[in-house]
Amino acid sequence: xxxxxxxxxxxxxxxxxxxxxxxxxxxxxxxxxxxxxxxxxxxxxxxxxxxxxxxxxxxxxxxxxxxxxxxxxxxxxxxxxxxxxxxxxxxxxxxxxxxxxxxxxxxxxxxxxxxxxxxxxxxxxxxxxxxxxxxxxxxxxxxxxxxxxxxxxxxxxxxxxxxxxxxxxxxxxxxxxxxxxxxxxxxxxxxxxxxxxxxxxxxxxxxxxxxxxxxxxxxxxxxxxxxx
Numbered sequence: 267x268x269x270x271x272x273x274x275x276x277x278x279x280x281x282x283x284x285x286x287x288x289x290x291x292x293x294x295x296x297x298x299x300x301x302x303x304x305x306x307x308x309x310x311x312x313x314x315x316x317x318x319x320x321x322x323x324x325x326x327x328x329x330x331x332x333x334x335x336x337x338x339x340x341x342x343x344x345x346x347x348x349x350x351x352x353x354x355x356x357x358x359x360x361x362x363x364x365x366x367x368x369x370x371x372x373x374x375x376x377x378x379x380x381x382x383x384x385x386x387x388x389x390x391x392x393x394x395x396x397x398x399x400x401x402x403x404x405x406x407x408x409x410x411x412x413x414x415x416x417x418x419x420x421x422x423x424x425x426x427x428x429x430x431x432x433x434x435x436x437x438x439x440x441x442x443x444x445x446x447x448x449x450x451x452x453x454x455x456x457x458x459x460x461x462x463x464x465x466x467x468x469x470x471x472x473x474x475x476x477x478x479x480x481x482x483x484x485x486x487x488x489x490x491x492x493x494x
Contacts, residue, residue, distance in 0.1 A: 396477040401435050401484050404468040411462040411488045417454045424492055425452040429459040432485040439469040439479075447485065455490045463488075 427450025434443040444460035472482035 399473045401472040401482040402470045410466040413493045417458050420454045426491050427451045428487050428489045429456045430487040434483050435469045436481050437471050437479040439471045441467045459488045
């Protein structure tokens with residue numbers, strides 16, 4: 267390695283010297299008027315002297331050709347006879363499948379019967395336009411039957427008692443019917459009571475909410491007593 271470096275340094279020095287000589291020759295040629303061909307020849311002569319090309323690498327000899335091997339088929343080899351080895355199958359263990367338990371039955375109670383909603387209460391009657399009035403007697407009811415009307419037979423037999431009665435009064439205030447609701451114990455006194463009240467009785471008829479007269483009833487009693 268050191269030898270090649272020294273050789274390269276020497277060649278460089280020689281090249282520098284040659285270049286310097288070329289410059290001197292060119293200057294001289296220009297001064298003296300030498301022909302350009304002489305300078306060109308000198309340059310070619312100088313440049314071809316010092317540059318050495320490295321020798322070409324040695325060619326390696328070609329490898330020897332491979333030996334030809336004849337194509338000979340190998341002798342047939344018979345395969346070994348098959349060996350039958352009976353292997354017993356492994357025992358199969360069966361396990362009975364247990365079915366899963368049945369899901370519990372959910373008993374859903376039937377829906378309770380829904381009671382129908384109560385019927386709405388009846389609408390109250392409209393308020394009356396006029397205050398209704400009950401039937402009332404005209405005059406003094408005590409004058410309709412008194413001691414002067416005592417039946418002669420009951421008077422002779424000295425029969426006394428109280429007769430209770432109810433009369434039906436029409437819309438014009440007249441008695442249309444009389445019934446004994448409590449007997450005095452003497453039929454003559456009872457019949458005389460209804461006869462006198464029907465003939466003599468006069469009433470102010472009852473009125474409804476419209477102020478119109480309507481039929482109604484009226485109840486009272488007559489005490490039969492023999493005057494002293």
